[in-house]
Amino acid sequence: AQSVAxxxxxxxxAEGNPLTVKCTYSVSGNPYLFWYVQYPNRGLQFLLKYITGxxxxxxxxGFEAEFNxxxxxxxxxxxxxLVSDSALYFCAVRDKGSYxxxxxxxxxxxxxx
Amino acid sequence: GAVVSQHPSRVICKxxxxxxxECRSLDFQATTxxxxxxxxxxxLMLMATSNEGSKATYEQGVEKDKFLINHASxxxxxxxxxxxxxxxxxxxxxxxxxGADIPFFGQGTRLTVV
Numbered sequence: 270a271q272s273v274a275x276x277x278x279x280x281x282x283a284e285g286n287p288l289t290v291k292c293t294y295s296v297s298g299n300p301y302l303f304w305y306v307q308y309p310n311r312g313l314q315f316l317l318k319y320i321t322g323x324x325x326x327x328x329x330x331g332f333e334a335e336f337n338x339x340x341x342x343x344x345x346x347x348x349x350x351l352v353s354d355s356a357l358y359f360c361a362v363r364d365k366g367s368y369x370x371x372x373x374x375x376x377x378x379x380x381x382x
Numbered sequence: 383g384a385v386v387s388q389h390p391s392r393v394i395c396k397x398x399x400x401x402x403x404e405c406r407s408l409d410f411q412a413t414t415x416x417x418x419x420x421x422x423x424x425x426l427m428l429m430a431t432s433n434e435g436s437k438a439t440y441e442q443g444v445e446k447d448k449f450l451i452n453h454a455s456x457x458x459x460x461x462x463x464x465x466x467x468x469x470x471x472x473x474x475x476x477x478x479x480x481g482a483d484i485p486f487f488g489q490g491t492r493l494t495v496v
Binding site: 303305310311312313314315318359363368369370372373374375 | 383386388416424425426428431473475479484485486487488489490492
């Protein structure tokens, strides 16, 4: 069965510092991976995806993610965090047959001024 | 990116009544839409897959008679919570894939049953 793990419930970082939000996955075959951000009482906003190609994927709002096949990881990164980046972040893998998304448990990012 | 619009954003209803939530793809057609439920401080749980012109596919444990899904056109899917109870109170989110196969999400609907 396909699954996604986000090992950290919360990540704290100071504004201006780099941030990393971790994600590992377990899939059969090649993974389709996604990152989304959710602000309070809002839906999910698409940040970036990996399907094939370069392992470093660049997305919206300065975010990027690195696909690592050997470690089965897809960590989200940003070189310099903003207070406005504080939100809930979800990693997801797509079931290729049904197009369903399987979500990780979410990681709350808190960027302090 | 593609836009998925969900309406209403919040609704309060009395126990025993029914509530309809709409999900529209504004700038693309979606033969398939997905309905999720999110509990406080939890991840999203897929409830059902909505298929245009045919019956929805429900996930295990989701009551299809309680959560009625209709996908009558390529841009609209509706979720009706029938005979709502307080335990149905939750945040419901819909999703649709755009032409690039990226799932985009609606703004969500906060349902409170009193």
